[in-house]
Amino acid sequence: MECPKPLLSLRYRVGKYVLEIMLLESERYCLARRGEEIVFGTSAETLNRDIHESALGETVAPFILLKPVNVVGDRSLAEKLFCEYYLRILVEEYEGLRKIFQRNIERLLISTIYPIVARISRLQTTYTWLKIVFSEHLRDNGYYSWLHGMIYSCFREEGFEQFSRLIPLRSLMHLLQDKKGAEKKISTRIATMTRIAAELASPSIIQAIPGSLLIESISYKPHPLLRDPLLLTRLDAARVATKLLDFYEQLYALTGLSKLIKKNKPMTKRAGLVRSAVTLEVSGIRPAVVKRYRDITAFKWIVAAILSLPLPRPILGTRARLNNEYYYNRLLSELGYNVPRPILVDPRRRIAAYTYIDGKDLSIILQEDGDIKSLFYSLGGILASLHRDGVSLWDTNPSNFIYDGKNLYLVDLEQAREARTVSEKAFDIAVALYYSLLYNTKNPAERAESLVKGYMDAGGNRDAVIEAAKYKYMAPFMTSIPPNILEKMRKALLHSALGS
Ligand SMILES: Nc1ncnc2c1ncn2[C@@H]1O[C@H](COP(=O)(O)OP(=O)(O)O)[C@@H](O)[C@H]1O
Numbered sequence: 001m002e003c004p005k006p007l008l009s010l011r012y013r014v015g016k017y018v019l020e021i022m023l024l025e026s027e028r029y030c031l032a033r034r035g036e037e038i039v040f041g042t043s044a045e046t047l048n049r050d051i052h053e054s055a056l057g058e059t060v061a062p063f064i065l066l067k068p069v070n071v072v073g074d075r076s077l078a079e080k081l082f083c084e085y086y087l088r089i090l091v092e093e094y095e096g097l098r099k100i101f102q103r104n105i106e107r108l109l110i111s112t113i114y115p116i117v118a119r120i121s122r123l124q125t126t127y128t129w130l131k132i133v134f135s136e137h138l139r140d141n142g143y144y145s146w147l148h149g150m151i152y153s154c155f156r157e158e159g160f161e162q163f164s165r166l167i168p169l170r171s172l173m174h175l176l177q178d179k180k181g182a183e184k185k186i187s188t189r190i191a192t193m194t195r196i197a198a199e200l201a202s203p204s205i206i207q208a209i210p211g212s213l214l215i216e217s218i219s220y221k222p223h224p225l226l227r228d229p230l231l232l233t234r235l236d237a238a239r240v241a242t243k244l245l246d247f248y249e250q251l252y253a254l255t256g257l258s259k260l261i262k263k264n265k266p267m268t269k270r271a272g273l274v275r276s277a278v279t280l281e282v283s284g285i286r287p288a289v290v291k292r293y294r295d296i297t298a299f300k301w302i303v304a305a306i307l308s309l310p311l312p313r314p315i316l317g318t319r320a321r322l323n324n325e326y327y328y329n330r331l332l333s334e335l336g337y338n339v340p341r342p343i344l345v346d347p348r349r350r351i352a353a354y355t356y357i358d359g360k361d362l363s364i365i366l367q368e369d370g371d372i373k374s375l376f377y378s379l380g381g382i383l384a385s386l387h388r389d390g391v392s393l394w395d396t397n398p399s400n401f402i403y404d405g406k407n408l409y410l411v412d413l414e415q416a417r418e419a420r421t422v423s424e425k426a427f428d429i430a431v432a433l434y435y436s437l438l439y440n441t442k443n444p445a446e447r448a449e450s451l452v453k454g455y456m457d458a459g460g461n462r463d464a465v466i467e468a469a470k471y472k473y474m475a476p477f478m479t480s481i482p483p484n485i486l487e488k489m490r491k492a493l494l495h496s497a498l499g500s
């Protein structure tokens with residue numbers, strides 16, 4: 001097939017071959033092969049449709065993301081097509097990230113090349129030759145600087161000056177919103193109509209891919225970035241784990257323990273009574289607590305009781321809980337509360353590591369008959385402050401507060417939420433009190449008085465305390481704590497609220 005003189009010709013390295021993509025003037029196409037030179041010609045219009053709406057199944061569009069070895073013709077047209085495809089996949093890959101990081105998407109940073117790598121990572125499973133082509137490009141440093149230059153101009157074209165190669169997704173929200181709207185409009189207008197037309201008008205580029213390259217590509221091991229594009233992301237205060245390595249291996253590397261571990265086997269110790277968190281220990285050093293987000297109903301007996309009552313409901317999904325915990329850990333840290341620092345987060349395998357807080361949680365202090373009165377006063381103060389900041393914890397089980405001898409730290413924020421109603425605040429107060437009776441049943445009235453005093457002294461909401469004294473908040477505990485003790489606590493709660 002003869003190829004006419006093109007508007008633009010772009011030559012790419014494709015394995016040992018050179019692929020020349022020609023943009024032709026009209027709705028024509030051509031395909032030619034001379035030894036290791038392959039020529040594929042299509043109209044700018046058709047490529048445009050593949051770029052915007054996958055009219056050719058995105059078989060041609062990915063090539064526009066490669067660094068050409070040679071350009072003949074209108075260079076700015078190539079740049080324009082690059083930007084249009086880049087912005088489209090930026091919008092679409094953002095949606096994919098949102099499924100993984102949920103509300104933490106606003107705390108996520110991505111390399112500007114992330115959308116490209118993520119897109120090719122998916123396309124390569126169908127179009128296997130892309131594995132070879134992009135892996136080879138990604139091994140070449142020149143490709144990165146070229147890409148960054150291209151992306152920089154795309155952003156500038158959109159009125160967005162971007163110098164850093166790692167950008168907070170938050171800073172792109174406006175751009176993404178605009179683009180999302182625009183892409184939708186285009187696609188609903190012409191999608192199906194043009195798809196049919198384009199498919200008829202053009203041969204597939206697959207015909208141009210040499211058979212030997214196809215065969216080689218099937219068993220070809222792609223570049224690590226293509227195997228896990230999340231390597232190109234991080235959270236504002238933690239690393240995102242890659243699925244290419246064991247979670248603990250990454251944690252050892254991040255905490256600088258890899259060397260120690262060669263000499264001493266790390267130990268993991270179940271933290272507290274609960275199964276989902278373990279403390280890591282190597283040669284007496286405790287770098288982290290690792291938490292696995294399991295199915296909640298498997299071990300949280302109390303959840304079943306709560307679900308059957310008109311009480312604030314728990315978040316059940318494993319990934320949602322992991323994300324929620326990170327989100328509130330960061331939020332509370334920014335608001336000045338004492339919380340552990342996140343280290344490594346794995347929303348796909350549902351594991352996260354936080355720094356170890358050296359202290360005792362309140363459930364242990366209760367069992368040891370420690371200074372409960374003053375600690376419950378402090379706890380009341382923290383709850384009041386959280387409620388004023390519009391946050392409630394839901395799970396105020398005393399084991400979720402760790403006292404390091406000076407401060408109370410908040411852990412286990414997987415159920416934290418916006419304190420919308422008085423009921424959420426009341427629930428925090430009630431659970432902190434009644435749950436504590438599981439560890440120690442002495443002086444229930446005194447404990448309630450201390451917590452309420454702390455709560456009210458710190459500007460807490462009196463209605464929330466009165467609400468907490470309702471029977472329904474006590475009900476989940478009735479099967480495990482003697483009713484007379486519960487009732488003593490409930491009365492003290494009510495009297496302290498009315499009396500203070
Ligand atoms: N960062 C931490 N430092 C020290 N101990 C912790 C830390 N995080 C959790 N723990 C301990 O592990 C226990 C279980 O962790 P938690 O996050 O509460 O998980 P669960 O959802 O199973 O309750 C806590 O009650 C606390 O005693």
Ligand SMILES: [Mg+2]
Pocket residue numbers: 274397399400412
């Ligand atoms: Mg807990």
